[in-house]
Amino acid sequence: MADINEQTVLGALGNVKDPISGNDIVSAGMVRGLQMKDGHVAFAIEVDPEQGPKMEPLRKEAEKTVHALDGVLTATVVLTAEKAQQPAEPAPQPTSPGSTGAAPQPTGNALPGVASIIAVASGKGGVGKSTTAVNLALGLAAAGKKVGLMDADIYGPSMPRMMGITGQPVSNDGKNLEAMENYGIKVMSIGFLVEDDTPMIWRGPMVQSALEQMMRDVNWGELDVLVVDMPPGTGDAQLTMAQRVPLTGAIIVSTPQDIALLDARKGLNMFRKVDVPVFGIIENMSYFTCPHCGERSEIFAHGGAREEADRLGCDFLGEIPLDIEIRVTSDGGSPIVVSQPDGEHAKSYKSIALEVAGKIETTLAQQEADAPKIVIQ
Numbered sequence: 001m002a003d004i005n006e007q008t009v010l011g012a013l014g015n016v017k018d019p020i021s022g023n024d025i026v027s028a029g030m031v032r033g034l035q036m037k038d039g040h041v042a043f044a045i046e047v048d049p050e051q052g053p054k055m056e057p058l059r060k061e062a063e064k065t066v067h068a069l070d071g072v073l074t075a076t077v078v079l080t081a082e083k084a085q086q087p088a089e090p091a092p093q094p095t096s097p098g099s100t101g102a103a104p105q106p107t108g109n110a111l112p113g114v115a116s117i118i119a120v121a122s123g124k125g126g127v128g129k130s131t132t133a134v135n136l137a138l139g140l141a142a143a144g145k146k147v148g149l150m151d152a153d154i155y156g157p158s159m160p161r162m163m164g165i166t167g168q169p170v171s172n173d174g175k176n177l178e179a180m181e182n183y184g185i186k187v188m189s190i191g192f193l194v195e196d197d198t199p200m201i202w203r204g205p206m207v208q209s210a211l212e213q214m215m216r217d218v219n220w221g222e223l224d225v226l227v228v229d230m231p232p233g234t235g236d237a238q239l240t241m242a243q244r245v246p247l248t249g250a251i252i253v254s255t256p257q258d259i260a261l262l263d264a265r266k267g268l269n270m271f272r273k274v275d276v277p278v279f280g281i282i283e284n285m286s287y288f289t290c291p292h293c294g295e296r297s298e299i300f301a302h303g304g305a306r307e308e309a310d311r312l313g314c315d316f317l318g319e320i321p322l323d324i325e326i327r328v329t330s331d332g333g334s335p336i337v338v339s340q341p342d343g344e345h346a347k348s349y350k351s352i353a354l355e356v357a358g359k360i361e362t363t364l365a366q367q368e369a370d371a372p373k374i375v376i377q
C-alpha cells in the first residue's frame with residue numbers, strides 16, 4: 001500500500017473546484033487542519049457560513065477525491081465556517097493562530113420540526129453527563145415525548161455505545177442524514193461518522209461548525225425535545241454552542257465533590273451569560289448503596305449540589321446514586337431506564353424527566369407570550 005502524504009492529498013484536492021469562485025480549493029486557502037494517520041485522512045473545508053448548505057456537494061467531492069487515492073483508508077471532511085461573518089465579502093483571515101475566529105451569532109435559527117432543545121452540560125468530564133443525558137432522554141420518551149439525542153461531545157462520542165447503535169446513518173434525499181434510532185429515540189453522533197481510530201482533530205471554531213452542521217443536516221423528523229449532550233467543560237466551544245444553538249434550557253450535571261461544584265457554578269454562569277434558562281442541577285454519584293447489604297453510604301459530601309443550587313438560586317432536579325448497575329447498563333448499550341424500567345433508578349430519572357418536561361412547557365409558553373405581536377391595522 002502506498003504511503004500517503006500531505007503533498008499527494010493537496011495535489012489531488014488541487015483539482016477540486018469551489019463552485020462559487022471557480023478556483024481550486026487548495027489555492028483558495030479553503031483546506032484547513034489537514035491531518036493524516038495510518039491511512040486515515042481528515043480535514044475541513046472553510047466556506048462562507050451563508051453558503052454552508054449549498055457546499056455539501058463540494059464536501060462530498062473532496063471526500064471522494066481523497067478516498068480514491070492509493071493508501072487512503074478513510075477520508076473525513078467537514079465544512080467549517082471559521083471566519084467572522086462580515087457584512088461585505090471577502091471576509092479576512094483570522095489574524096492570529098490563537099484567534100477564535102467567528103463572532104457568534106446571537107441566536108441560531110430553530111431546527112424545523114423540533115419544538116425544544118435542551119443542553120445537558122457539566123463543568124468537567126467524567127461526572128456522568130452522558131449517562132444522565134441518555135437516561136433523561138429515555139425518561140422523556142417514557143413520558144410520551146418524541147425525543148432526539150444529539151451527541152455534541154465530538155472528542156469522546158459515547159452515544160453510539162450507550163444507545164447500543166452500530167452502523168452508519170444513510171441519506172435518503174442526498175442532502176440530509178437520517179438520524180439513527182433505538183429505544184424509540186432518534187440519535188446523531190460524530191461517532192457514527194468517523195472510524196473508531198480516526199483522530200479527533202477539531203480546534204475551537206471548527207468544533208462549533210462541525211457540531212452545528214451535524215445538528216442541522218439531520219432529518220430529525222417531528223420532535224418534542226432534542227437533548228444535546230454537550231462537550232464537557234465551559235470553554236469557548238461550549239459558550240459558542242450555547243449561543244448559536246437555540247436552546248430552550250440547560251441542565252447541569254455535577255458530582256457532590258466540592259471541586260466539581262465549583263465547576264458546576266461555571267457552567268451555570270456560562271448559560272446565564274447567554275440568557276439560556278438553567279432548569280437546574282442534577283447531582284450524580286450522589287451516594288452509594290452497597291449492592292450486598294443495601295446500606296447507603298455518602299461517599300462525598302452528599303447534598304452539596306442541593307445547597308449549591310439554593311445558593312445560586314436555581315432548582316435542584318434530583319440525585320442519582322453511584323451504582324454499578326447504572327454503569328454496566330449504560331456502558332453496555334441498554335441504559336437503566338430501558339433495561340430496568342421499574343427499578344428505583346429508572347424512577348429517579350423518570351421523575352427528573354417529568355420535571356424537565358414541565359419546565360420546557362413553561363419556558364415555551366413564556367417565550368410565546370413574550371414574542372412581539374404584529375398587529376395589522
Ligand code: ADP
Nearest residue numbers: 125126127128129130131285321322323326327
Ligand atoms: P461524562 O459524560 O461526564 O464524561 P459519563 O456519563 O461518560 O461521564 O460517565 C463516566 C463513567 O461513569 C461511565 O463509565 C459511566 O457508566 C459511569 N457513571 C456515570 N454515572 C454513574 C452512576 N450514577 N453510577 C455509576 N457509574 C456511573
